[in-house]
Amino acid sequence: MQIGEVAERTELSLRTIRHYEETGLVIPSARSQGGFRLYTESDVARLMVIRRMKPLGFTLDEMRELLAATDRLDSGEALSAPEREELLGRVRAFQEAAQQRVEDLRTQLARAEEFAATLRARLAHLPAG
Template identity: 75%
Template structure:
């Protein structure tokens, strides 16, 4: 699929996808005869991983590290059980960091919802007082 379809499926801008290509996070699987980037389903899934990591505050280097570890696990290039376990540990560290960020975001969301509710209450009180 071409970059426009990938952008629509991933909800990423063309510019963002190109940026991720420039930084080495994702590479189009092929080019058309006209030079257009062509992506596979695996490329889309890779972009989805990146898209999910971004709001959790992961850096491009961290994204690259996780993608490298999962690529190695997927291709089973670990030379022995110890290397395989080390790759799994890297992924577990990202899982833990993601869970910690999600917990922080839940607290922030709860506070934001409390604030919005307080504003709504205030506006209703003022509207009631104005009618009296």
């Protein structure tokens, strides 16, 4: 599929997808005869991982590290037991970091909701006019 369809499916802008390409996070699987980028379902899945990591504050380098680990695990190549365990350990560390960041965001959201409720209550008690 071309970049426009990928942008629509991932809810990422063309500019963002091109940026991720420039930084090496995702490489189009092919190019059309006219030079247009062509992406596969695998490329879309990769972009979705990146899109989900971004709001949790992961850096481009962290995204690259996780994707490298999952690419290696998914490659189908024979891995030694220590290498496989090391890669799984990296993925587990990212899962734990993601979970902690989700909890932190929940705490921030709860505080923001409390603040909004406080303002609502304050406005409700002020005389109209």
